[in-house]
Amino acid sequence: MDRTVTTTSSTAGGTLAVAAGGTLLAMTAFTAPLSIVPAVAGDLGAGPVATSWVLSSMSLGLAIALLTSGAIGDEVGRRRVFVAGAALLAVGSIAGAAAPEPWTFVVGRVLQGVGAAAVIACGLALISHTFPGPERARATGIWGACMGAGPAVGPLLGSVLDAVASWRWAYAVLAVLGVVLAAAGRRLLTESRSGRGRRVDAPGALFLAVGTGLLLAGLTEGRRGWTSPLALGLTVGAVVVLAAFLLHQTRAREPMLELGLFRRPALVSATFAAFVTGATIIALMSFVATVLESGMAYSAVEASVLLLAWSGVGAGCSLLARRIPLRVSGALRLAVGLLTIAAGLVPLAVLTTGAPVGQLVAGFAVAGVGTGLLNATLAREAVAGVPPTSAGAGSGINNAGRYIGAAFGVTVVTALAVRPDGGALGLVAGWNVAVLVGIALCVAAAVVVLLLQRAEERRSAAVPAAVV
Structure with missing residues (x-):
């Protein structure tokens, strides 16, 4: 059973503030360069290949570490892994701020991603541990709002500081905030573990990190051509290493990832919805600044302000989602969120170089409603679909699906949109x-x-009968 402690309202409030604030910082770091890619690439002397890695490198770090850090946090301590992640996020930000050339910057972004993964996965697990029952819906709604607010803050931080000083100042600010987050985590978070007394599955963690890293690297290199030897080699290597990971998990005495969790349709549903969220709205919004600036002649600051119609509305709707009655199933919320995003994307699918601002704002705002509902619901479903002892792993699975989907989606969007x-x-x-x-x-x-959802309902109905 998951180790629990008696929590006061102040302790719970501190946990929510630090965990949600950490997610806000992680998403701010993730989106900070999206509106200033030309400035970053120009200053660092990055060519097309390096520029592609500038965009994808933090996704690589996130995808490598989300599931692993969540599972490790369950066993060695979620607070400990959260604080280490915040410190690593600060180190990666320092590397980005001081980078003399593009590959140092890319390494810094990967470190940011690994640190952010620990913050996101263990932060959500700490919230799940601290807030039981109906209170969890309110807490995960706030966490989801911070997940949505980061994409509002990040592009503005990058574009405004680049306009008044230098884009490097954005990374200096992120470094300072990472240190503050680590200190706040040490002071305000209460440690929690699964209580199972299991050893960390080091080989499994290594297989998963390497396999996921190869997959994301293959997707990034594939933007230049899927038939290139490097892209093919990375992709084949990813398949081999991930297959080895799955084989190891079936044979390990104490596996990092309990594959039996995926027998639960609720977990599969939430993971699939997270993947599609990443592959669609996150990928499209990661690329849209390029369209606004290079295709529609907006400045970086103007593009960042326009994106507020998506990210700002999304953050607000994540907060409002906590008012939805608990009897409304998570699957129905996810489906409505996905359909609302689809509706918001309709006006964005018929753009011209001179499309009116109202068309952009309307599409962003409606898509923001769906994104906010998804962020709040995925946060809840990620931990509801697994036992309490696997809260970190559940959070990691869900968020890893989101950012692997984002890397896949950005690759597809880039291939479709960029024409010689x-x-x-x-x-x-x-x-x-x-x-x-x-x-x-x-x-x-x-x-x-x-x-x-129907499969989950049939499974739940069959459990009592099986017990009897």
Whole structure:
């Protein structure tokens, strides 16, 4: 059984503030360079390959470490791993601020991703541990709002500081905030573990980190051509190493990831919805600044302000989602969120180089409603679909699905939108095709989630009969 402690309201409040604040900082760091890629690439002398890695490197760190850090936190202490992650986020930010050339910056971004993964996975697990029953819906709603607020703060932080001083100041600010977060975590968080007394599955963690890293690297290199020897080699290597990971998990006495968890349709549903969220709205919003700046002649600051219509609305709706009655199932919330995103993407699928601001704002705002509902619901479903002893692993599985989906989605969006010698017209036309693909994927995912809900209901009904 998960070790519990008696929590006062002040202790619970401190846990929520630090865990949610950590997620806000992690997402701010994730999105900070999205509106200033040309400035970063130009200052560092990055070519097309390095620029692609500038965009993808933090996703790589997140995907490598989300599931691993959550599972390790369950066993060695979620507070301990959270604080270590905050410190690593600060170190990666320092490397980014001081980077003399692009690959140092990329390494810093990977370190940021690994640190942010520990903060996100263990922060949500700490919230699950601290807030039982109905209180958890309110707490995860606040956590989801911070997940949505980060994409509002990050691009503004990067673009404004780049305009008034230098983009490097954004990373200096992130470094300071990372140190503050680590100190607050040590002071305000209460340690929790699964209480199972299991050893950390080091080989499993290594297999998973290497396999996921190879997969994300293959996706990034694939943007230049899927038939290149490097992209093919990375992808084949990922398949081999991940297969070895699964084989190891079936044979290990104390596996890092209990594969039996995936017999639960609720966990599969939440993980699939997280993957589609990453592959559609997160991927599209990660690329849209390029469309606004290079295809529609907006400045970096103007693009960041326009994106507030998505991220700001999303943060607000995550807070409001806690008022939805508990009798409304998580699967129904996920399906509605996905369909709402699809509706918001419709006006963004018919853009022209001179599209009115109202068209952009309307699409961003409606998509923001769906994103906010998904962020709040995924936070709850990620830990509801697993036993309390596996809260960190559940959080890691869900968020790893989100950012692997984001890396996959950005690859697809880039391939569809970027056309050689297409200019502004070609970029916008390619973007429209990518958005249409995103709409189709959201609608299909909503159907799959509802079907999985029916499977979960049949499973729950069969359990008492099986016990008897």
